[in-house]
Amino acid sequence: MSTKVTFYIARHGKTILNTLGKVQGWSDSPLTHEGAKVAKYLGAGLSDIQFSSAYCSDLRRTHETINIILEHHRQKSVKVVEKTEFREVCFGSYESDPTNNMWKDAALYLQYKSSKDLLRDVFDVKKNITYEQVANVIKKLDELGMAEGFDEVEKRTQKALLEIAKKESKGNEEKNVLIVAHGMCIKFMLQNLGGRDLVTDDLGNASVCKVFFKDGKFKVESMGDMSYVEKGKKLIKMK
Template sequence: MKFKTWLLASMLSLSSFSAFPVLATENDSVNIYFARHGKTILNTYDKVQGWSDSPLTSDGVETARYLGAGLKGIPFDSYYTSDAGRQRETMQVILQETGKSAVKVTELPGLREMFFGGFEGTPNKYMWDFAAKRAGMASSEVLFKQIAEGKVDLVTMVNVISQSDEKKEAESALQVKTRMKGAMDTMVQNALKNGDKNILSVSSGLSMLMMLSDMTDSPNKNKPLKNAAVVKITYKDGKYTVVDIGDMSYVAKGKEILNKK
């Protein structure tokens, strides 16, 4: 079995226990702030970046600093990223900005971006054009227009990408959702055990949207997340509630704070 296939199977196995026992009392609640990583080199070149990786650009670092400054007033108790360098780097910039560089950051592979298989590293337009034509559309521009109009959902297109991968290793929407929710369950279990109230997690855009796919009816779950955008989810009484999707107010607040210095 190929290494990537084995690793994917391992993560899905570890993420399969999403229905964990309720450890909270009636008044316990946990806030999870998921942030997308800062802009990377591959983002700049508009290349597919799933399990492949690249460092943050100078603009990406700056935006992560703004995010850190904007989040500074929230008393986070625990911190998580995947094992991807761009997520680790984003978290370290945030922590440096908040004066908490020495805190422990836990890595969960389940927080990785979607694995795009044979599309990894190719131009985004190539992949999305390929998926659009397989779905009977003329181009990615037509596809994105239909997504914006609510005629096509991202889950459907992620599955088309998965089915279009000649290597047969790209993840399906269900695989991404399952491991992301498994990672979120792990974070909440740890929080309930330790009495934590606020969690900060750095992940990636499409995987975050797949996680939200059946958690909310908001049309924002089908809109791309900007770099450093925040998704806020609250856990209480055994249930998750999506509070915000794609919130850029923390970046705007941090930018205002830092530009005054």
């Protein structure tokens, strides 16, 4: 029997490229004032949870976010470990282009009239279209041959998640682990672990996906939970 590990997997705060509506995979940009503020709220909202370890990707926006979270969580003793495996999906030639262009191209390839129609079906569990098909289409359309397919991202992210889970599940005490990563990579990592049935919209900046690990198995409890941010916002306003 292994010890239960609870993962709190958060998306980074809003960035300049997010604000400009640009594709942001391996390309990077700093948090906006709003992005830093929501990370602050998340830190306060998680303040009653003691983390045994903390991880982020190797991109600046996750570093900035997790440092703000831990600063306002008041648990500065936790060392942040960088994991390249938690990097966002690479979108190849679409990097830093308008996001609408990429989604429009994917929609047309999949015979949708608009990106809005495509996204509507992606978030409908009754439909057969998922992020897996969309990612693989973007990989096909990428003129540079650099874009990652679904399987590549799922494999690297789940490998890192399992390594951490096995490490943290040793011993007799239950553990809580904080991970700050990226919207698409989180969805790809958790889709086939049970996340697909829980996603009804894009993961908001600083939203949390809660995942349990016990006896070698993962269970996705929630996806895109903004309640920790709202809780932190109230706590900070009360001070």
